[in-house]
Amino acid sequence: MFWRRRKRLDEEVESHLAEERADNIARGMDPATARTAALRSFGNVGAAKERARERDPLYWLDTLWQDIRFAARLIARNRWTSVTIVATLTVGIALNVSVFSLLNRLLLRPWVQSEPETFVQVIPRFSGEYRLRFSDGGMSQPDYVRYHDSAQSLESLAAFRRLTVTLSGADAGSVRAGLISCNFFDVFRPGPPLLGRYLTPDECTKAMQPAVAVLSEPVWRTRFDADTRVVGRIIHLNRIPFTVVGVAPSLSLAEPDNECGVWVPYTMLGTLRPSDEYFADPRAQWLNAIGRRRPDHSLQQVQEELSILARHADEEVPGRETSLLVTNGSLVQNPEIRAKAPVIFAVTLGTTVLLLLLACVNVTTLLLSRSAARQREIAVRLSLGAGRFRLLRQLLTESMVLSGVAAVLAFLIAQRGPAALWYSLMSVPAPFDLSPDWRVLLYCLAVAVTTGVIAGLSPAVESLRPQLSESLKGSSTAVTSGQRRSRLRSVLVAVQIALSLLVLVQAGLFTKAQRRFFSYEPGFETKQVLSVTLASVLSGFDPPVSFYQELESRVSALPGVAHTSFASIAPWSGRNSTEVREIDGKPIPATRDYNRDPARRLVSPEYFTVLDIPLTRGRVFTRNELTSNRQMVPAVISEAMARRYWPGQDPVGRHFRISAVHEVIGVCRDLQSVRYMQDDGPFYYLPLDAHQLKPPYMLVRVSGDTQAAAAAVRDILRRIDPQMAATVVTLASIVERHGERMKPAVFYGAIAGVLALLLALTGVYGVVSFSVSQRIPEIGIRMALGAQRDDVVSLVLRTGIAPVVGGLIAGIGLALALSAVMESVLFGVSPRDPLTLIIVSLLLLVAALGAIWVPARRAAALDPLTSLRYD
Amino acid sequence: MQLLQGTLDMLILRTLIFGPRHGHGIAVTIQRTSEDLLVDHGSLYPALQRLERQGLLKSKWGTSDLNRRARFYELTRAGRKELTVETGKWERMVRAIGRVLQHAKEEEN
Numbered sequence: 001m002f003w004r005r006r007k008r009l010d011e012e013v014e015s016h017l018a019e020e021r022a023d024n025i026a027r028g029m030d031p032a033t034a035r036t037a038a039l040r041s042f043g044n045v046g047a048a049k050e051r052a053r054e055r056d057p058l059y060w061l062d063t064l065w066q067d068i069r070f071a072a073r074l075i076a077r078n079r080w081t082s083v084t085i086v087a088t089l090t091v092g093i094a095l096n097v098s099v100f101s102l103l104n105r106l107l108l109r110p111w112v113q114s115e116p117e118t119f120v121q122v123i124p125r126f127s128g129e130y131r132l133r134f135s136d137g138g139m140s141q142p143d144y145v146r147y148h149d150s151a152q153s154l155e156s157l158a159a160f161r162r163l164t165v166t167l168s169g170a171d172a173g174s175v176r177a178g179l180i181s182c183n184f185f186d187v188f189r190p191g192p193p194l195l196g197r198y199l200t201p202d203e204c205t206k207a208m209q210p211a212v213a214v215l216s217e218p219v220w221r222t223r224f225d226a227d228t229r230v231v232g233r234i235i236h237l238n239r240i241p242f243t244v245v246g247v248a249p250s251l252s253l254a255e256p257d258n259e260c261g262v263w264v265p266y267t268m269l270g271t272l273r274p275s276d277e278y279f280a281d282p283r284a285q286w287l288n289a290i291g292r293r294r295p296d297h298s299l300q301q302v303q304e305e306l307s308i309l310a311r312h313a314d315e316e317v318p319g320r321e322t323s324l325l326v327t328n329g330s331l332v333q334n335p336e337i338r339a340k341a342p343v344i345f346a347v348t349l350g351t352t353v354l355l356l357l358l359a360c361v362n363v364t365t366l367l368l369s370r371s372a373a374r375q376r377e378i379a380v381r382l383s384l385g386a387g388r389f390r391l392l393r394q395l396l397t398e399s400m401v402l403s404g405v406a407a408v409l410a411f412l413i414a415q416r417g418p419a420a421l422w423y424s425l426m427s428v429p430a431p432f433d434l435s436p437d438w439r440v441l442l443y444c445l446a447v448a449v450t451t452g453v454i455a456g457l458s459p460a461v462e463s464l465r466p467q468l469s470e471s472l473k474g475s476s477t478a479v480t481s482g483q484r485r486s487r488l489r490s491v492l493v494a495v496q497i498a499l500s501l502l503v504l505v506q507a508g509l510f511t512k513a514q515r516r517f518f519s520y521e522p523g524f525e526t527k528q529v530l531s532v533t534l535a536s537v538l539s540g541f542d543p544p545v546s547f548y549q550e551l552e553s554r555v556s557a558l559p560g561v562a563h564t565s566f567a568s569i570a571p572w573s574g575r576n577s578t579e580v581r582e583i584d585g586k587p588i589p590a591t592r593d594y595n596r597d598p599a600r601r602l603v604s605p606e607y608f609t610v611l612d613i614p615l616t617r618g619r620v621f622t623r624n625e626l627t628s629n630r631q632m633v634p635a636v637i638s639e640a641m642a643r644r645y646w647p648g649q650d651p652v653g654r655h656f657r658i659s660a661v662h663e664v665i666g667v668c669r670d671l672q673s674v675r676y677m678q679d680d681g682p683f684y685y686l687p688l689d690a691h692q693l694k695p696p697y698m699l700v701r702v703s704g705d706t707q708a709a710a711a712a713v714r715d716i717l718r719r720i721d722p723q724m725a726a727t728v729v730t731l732a733s734i735v736e737r738h739g740e741r742m743k744p745a746v747f748y749g750a751i752a753g754v755l756a757l758l759l760a761l762t763g764v765y766g767v768v769s770f771s772v773s774q775r776i777p778e779i780g781i782r783m784a785l786g787a788q789r790d791d792v793v794s795l796v797l798r799t800g801i802a803p804v805v806g807g808l809i810a811g812i813g814l815a816l817a818l819s820a821v822m823e824s825v826l827f828g829v830s831p832r833d834p835l836t837l838i839i840v841s842l843l844l845l846v847a848a849l850g851a852i853w854v855p856a857r858r859a860a861a862l863d864p865l866t867s868l869r870y871d
Numbered sequence: 872m873q874l875l876q877g878t879l880d881m882l883i884l885r886t887l888i889f890g891p892r893h894g895h896g897i898a899v900t901i902q903r904t905s906e907d908l909l910v911d912h913g914s915l916y917p918a919l920q921r922l923e924r925q926g927l928l929k930s931k932w933g934t935s936d937l938n939r940r941a942r943f944y945e946l947t948r949a950g951r952k953e954l955t956v957e958t959g960k961w962e963r964m965v966r967a968i969g970r971v972l973q974h975a976k977e978e979e980n
Contacts, residue, residue: 008942009920011940012894012941012942015894015895015935015939015940015941015942016893016895016898016912016941018937019893019896019935019937019939019941020895020912023899041912042913043912043913044913045913047913048912048913048914048916049916051913051914051917
């Protein structure tokens with residue numbers, strides 16, 4: 001199109017000149033001069049053509065092509081600089097795009113593989129006077145049925161709830177069960193079942209005996225050895241028989257450790273948990289709802305229709321006000337996650353953005369030294385009448401082409417990068433497809449363009465500064481331009497130091513938080529204590545008294561076991577708060593705050609010995625005080641409880657009433673036994689009678705090898721009751737397992753820190769080396785005038801270190817200003833931790849000095865004679 | 872005499888009123904009929920392209936008197952209309968300027 005018009009113009013002008021020449025000859029002109037005369041009367045042929053071409057709407061394409069060819073020539077000429085730049089940017093962009101891919105997958109996209117565009121999630125919120133039994137974002141079963149039956153804008157709506165149950169068998173243990181409406185798999189669409197079938201609608205209406213269950217692929221592989229004859233077998237969930245009807249492919253429904261292992265009709269709730277009889281209770285908001293909208297209805301329309309249905313539902317439940325939120329099923333649209341999303345993005349993507357900025361600044365300094373070398377060429381172009389804007393575009397094209405190449409490479413890396421990143425962080429393969437989608441592509445494009453502009457703008461603008469006469473005269477070290485240029489470079493160094501300080505501070509804080517997490521003393525023994533969790537008891541099974549008697553006597557008889565204790569709640573397993581009604585017979589006002597009420601834990605007398613909990617006053621209960629049918633149940637209270645109710649007095653012998661009256665017989669130290677790293681607050685212990693209460697936890701104090709003891713305890717459990725699902729771990733290993741989750745962050749932070757340090761150092765080194773090379777004649781003069789080598793070194797060091805110090809100060813300021821973002825992820829380490837700031841600053845300062853030292857030594861080693869002649 | 876700014880378009884349109892001409896022909900015609908107007912041949916082609924893009928001209932390849940392939944330009948309906956409008960404007964402007972100049976002369980006397 002454009003090229004044709006261009007050719008036509010050339011031809012037209014040629015024909016015009018021929019006509020004019022013929023006219024001139026006809027007027028009697030000499031044929032030799034006729035053509036020249038024709039050209040003269042035409043004026044500047046090139047300029048005319050150019051003007052005509054500029055009027056073409058596609059002209060920019062032509063010049064863009066010119067610019068790209070020009071840029072390509074430049075890039076090819078400085079091959080090694082270009083390779084360095086592309087490599088730096090590729091790493092920066094690839095890291096960014098990979099992290100974004102992960103966030104995109106985890107937060108921005110719904111957790112379904114097939115047809116995510118029609119997926120919806122319905123999240124009800126309740127207000128009003130009405131008393132709810134649950135309100136964790138679910139809906140009641142009657143409401144679900146109403147929405148399911150009446151919504152026209154929905155193709156289908158399914159409901160589910162996760163529940164931990166015991167899967168008995170050779171290797172009894174707890175699994176997560178999905179209680180689902182029977183159309184669940186129609187909504188989730190994980191593909192056909194691997195074996196057998198999914199649930200049928202009537203299995204959610206009739207009470208089937210035995211009930212049916214669908215296994216998940218991971219459970220089928222690990223617990224049933226991928227047995228193809230599993231369909232039709234009977235399995236026991238919470239000791240209730242279920243017939244396996246099929247095996248579903250892995251759904252990776254939510255976080256990998258939250259995946260359901262088995263699916264059963266939601267009508268089985270009451271059978272699985274006889275104590276939870278809320279199935280059809282309109283007050284129990286227990287079901288999560290997901291669905292598929294009709295393609296011709298928008299999310300907005302679905303939300304409007306369901307809201308009308310919700311209002312009808314509210315009319316039948318006086319005092320309740322429902323507001324529905326219909327989302328596309330992504331986490332970021334969930335209100336609870338959305339509140340945290342900025343912090344998640346800031347801590348993860350923020351770091352990679354900082355790294356990319358650092359890379360950009362490095363590229364800027366490289367381009368800047370290159371543009372210094374091109375000063376003369378640009379001056380020639382300007383004086384020949386090239387437009388400044390046109391030249392700016394041309395210069396920017398260079399950095400855009402570089403960042404474009406880097407972006408293409410980065411996008412290729414991003415095909416595999418996110419999965420590799422996931423693996424390096426989680427040590428398991430990603431449970432879902434991480435290949436980039438349009439959002440990732442868009443992000444990559446945006447990053448590439450921004451990178452190109454940021455990296456290229458200041459060198460481009462800088463090279464266009466008019467120092468025509470200076471540059472044309474050929475003094476490459478023109479003093480004036482040199483100064484402005486070196487000021488720009490100093491700013492760039494400062495920016496780099498500030499940015500890398502931020503990244504390093506984050507890495508330092510993560511490391512410190514992790515150290516603090518692992519070295520934390522919760523106030524009791526953790527390494528030599530086994531925590532036995534009877535999962536079957538937790539999920540509602542009621543073992544005979546003989547089970548506890550046998551367990552206690554056999555475990556106590558194990559070699560290396562010193563003491564054992566039962567407990568209603570083990571450390572870090574939960575909190576049971578109780579309202580204190582009277583102190584010493586006098587009623588006290590209710591706190592109205594669940595979290596301020598004292599927590600109760602029922603324990604055997606040996607609990608305090610097992611855990612090494614120091615007693616500050618009084619005594620602990622005796623075996624005789626175990627029976628709970630006494631008039632006055634003795635209690636051991638925590639110091640915090642003593643301070644709350646008997647400030648400044650001796651609480652021993654005093655009384656408090658919850659439902660029964662308790663006498664305080666002892667006071668023990670405050671612990672962090674409800675949540676790790678968090679004070680328990682007021683706390684009291686009552687004697688536990690294992691024969692009456694059937695506690696779900698047992699604690700075992702072991703001297704020596706805990707692994708062997710744990711294995712022995714497991715063996716005893718299997719012998720007493722092979723169906724009993726239980727876990728046996730040391731308390732310390734619980735801490736460790738939670739700490740594992742921090743390792744990715746620490747690891748990632750450390751990698752980012754190293755990268756940032758490297759980038760900043762190469763940046764500082766590059767800038768100082770360049771400025772030394774620019775100042776070679778000056779250094780020569782100084783040395784000729786008597787400056788010593790040490791003077792030269794200190795000169796370079798002094799000028800080099802100034803922007804570094806400036807950058808450190810700016811970086812510390814930034815780190816303090818941004819500290820609020822970090823607060824929530826640091827486990828109590830202050831984001832303004834002075835020690836971290838000081839160590840990081842010193843590290844950067846020393847490293848920067850090293851990076852300046854090398855070119856400084858080189859400058860000092862110059863021969864004054866050669867450097868004077870240097871140009 | 873140099874061409875007044877902005878009048879080249881009108882002159883081109885006017886030249887084409889008697890039928891299609893090629894670029895060189897237009898330049899020669901303007902020079903000849905005006906007797907002393909100098910047309911910068913170089914500026915003719917950008918102007919022709921502009922007018923064509925505005926839909927006032929259309930063009931096609933043809934053969935010149937010298938038997939040479941040349942691009943011939945022709946007025947479109949819109950071009951004729953534009954010429955009438957522009958000519959009208961121009962004449963009003965010339966009259967107005969003439970009156971002002973006349974008035975100034977009389978006052979001097």
